Amino acid sequence: xxxxxxxxxxxxxxxxxxxxxxxxxxxxxxxxxxxxxxxxxxxxxxxxxxxxxxxxxxxxxxxxxxxxxxxxxxxxxxxxxxxxxxxxxxxxxxxxxxxxxxxxxxxxxxxxxxxxxxxxxxxxxxxxxxxxxxxxxxxxxxxxxxxxxxxxxxxxxxxxxxxxxxxxxxxxxxxxxxxxxxxxxxxxxxxxxxxxxxxxxxxxxxxxxxxxxxxxxxxxxxxxxxxxxxxxxxxxxxxxxxxxxxxxxxxxxxxxxxxxxxxxxxxxxxxxxxxxxxxxxxxxxxxxxxxxxxxxxxxxxxxxxxxxxxxxxxxxxxxxxxxxxxxxxxxxxxxxxxxxxxxxxxxxxxxxxxxxxxxxxxxxxxxxx
Ligand SMILES: [Zn+2]
Numbered sequence: 001x002x003x004x005x006x007x008x009x010x011x012x013x014x015x016x017x018x019x020x021x022x023x024x025x026x027x028x029x030x031x032x033x034x035x036x037x038x039x040x041x042x043x044x045x046x047x048x049x050x051x052x053x054x055x056x057x058x059x060x061x062x063x064x065x066x067x068x069x070x071x072x073x074x075x076x077x078x079x080x081x082x083x084x085x086x087x088x089x090x091x092x093x094x095x096x097x098x099x100x101x102x103x104x105x106x107x108x109x110x111x112x113x114x115x116x117x118x119x120x121x122x123x124x125x126x127x128x129x130x131x132x133x134x135x136x137x138x139x140x141x142x143x144x145x146x147x148x149x150x151x152x153x154x155x156x157x158x159x160x161x162x163x164x165x166x167x168x169x170x171x172x173x174x175x176x177x178x179x180x181x182x183x184x185x186x187x188x189x190x191x192x193x194x195x196x197x198x199x200x201x202x203x204x205x206x207x208x209x210x211x212x213x214x215x216x217x218x219x220x221x222x223x224x225x226x227x228x229x230x231x232x233x234x235x236x237x238x239x240x241x242x243x244x245x246x247x248x249x250x251x252x253x254x255x256x257x258x259x260x261x262x263x264x265x266x267x268x269x270x271x272x273x274x275x276x277x278x279x280x281x282x283x284x285x286x287x288x289x290x291x292x293x294x295x296x297x298x299x300x301x302x303x304x305x306x307x308x309x310x311x312x313x314x315x316x317x318x319x320x321x322x323x324x325x326x327x328x329x330x331x332x333x334x335x336x337x338x339x340x341x342x343x344x345x346x347x348x349x350x351x352x353x354x355x356x357x358x359x360x361x362x363x364x365x366x367x368x369x
Contacts, residue, residue, distance in 0.1 A: 033274045034299040037162035037197035038239045055202035066318035073317045080138040080332030084151045084174040086188040092214045101218035105230030106135045116306045121279050123289045129313035138332035159191035164207045180326035184209030195232045198239035201323035210236035229302035241316040246297040257284035265311035272299035
């Protein structure tokens with residue numbers, strides 16, 4: 001009897017403490033905190049894909065060299081997007097209008113045209129950047145045929161996770177379109193409260209792109225508070241353009257002020273900020289202004305993340321001039337028979353040659369966490 005009571009007590013104790021000990025399915029869904037699995041994917045690729053580590057080192061070297069040159073891009077670029085809707089239930093098969101609402105939001109956020117930019121505290125307003133990046137649904141498919149930039153796939157998979165199953169037809173998902181021509185965005189049901197994840201530049205072609213759960217995509221239809229303003233895609237595309245989390249991914253851990261997002265104008269920040277903090281939130285001796293928690297690369301709710309900084313925009317510029325350059329000469333948005341220009345492809349080829357050893361490579365900047 002005593003043994004039974006002890007075991008029963010242990011079970012109750014375990015159930016009470018489980019949410020405090022780490023991730024368990026449903027925990028985050030209940031609390032509605034932003035969760036992004038990009039760093040988990042990054043860590044996995046570092047361990048399992050040997051070329052990825054070298055590729056990441058080369059990209060960080062290119063980024064540093066680009067920023068040192070100081071010749072930032074002035075023209076606007078437009079990125080062709082394909083949205084792969086992978087649905088198990090009818091409500092997961094989101095409407096064309098919901099998809100278009102997300103594209104509109106991306107354009108507003110990356111051009112600093114979002115109305116809620118006004119909530120940025122005055123001390124941070126000069127940091128806010130127009131990234132001069134726009135997005136549009138592709139009108140020309142991989143085979144050159146007309147498309148609306150949307151694919152729809154019925155799946156038997158009830159919920160996906162960040163194992164990339166959604167990116168392959170045999171595992172219940174949809175194969176990627178060529179990464180040198182399109183930004184692939186998968187929309188599906190992600191389990192456990194996961195909102196989305198992205199693959200940084202330099203990863204395998206077949207899994208390049210971003211994945212967003214169907215309840216955090218766009219601002220109509222199935223979009224659900226507090227992630228119903230399309231900012232999950234803004235955040236994940238930021239990763240796709242080589243931005244790290246603003247707190248430097250050093251939390252939880254030992255020296256939580258030691259990590260960096262490798263951006264010069266973002267304040268050093270201890271941990272991610274959930275919800276909607278009150279200004280200022282000071283950490284890591286960054287007072288009096290504190291964390292830049294209204295940045296898209298923090299973990300705040302959609303209504304409270306409203307800006308990229310000029311430093312982040314410059315890092316995205318570097319990605320566009322290097323590992324993402326091929327997509328700038330994509331024919332995915334050329335729908336009147338005009339052939340693509342080849343300049344971007346030449347730049348991309350030079351990058352590939354650099355990554356795979358035809359050129360000297362410095363590795364000291366590699367980020368391994
Ligand atoms: Zn993230």
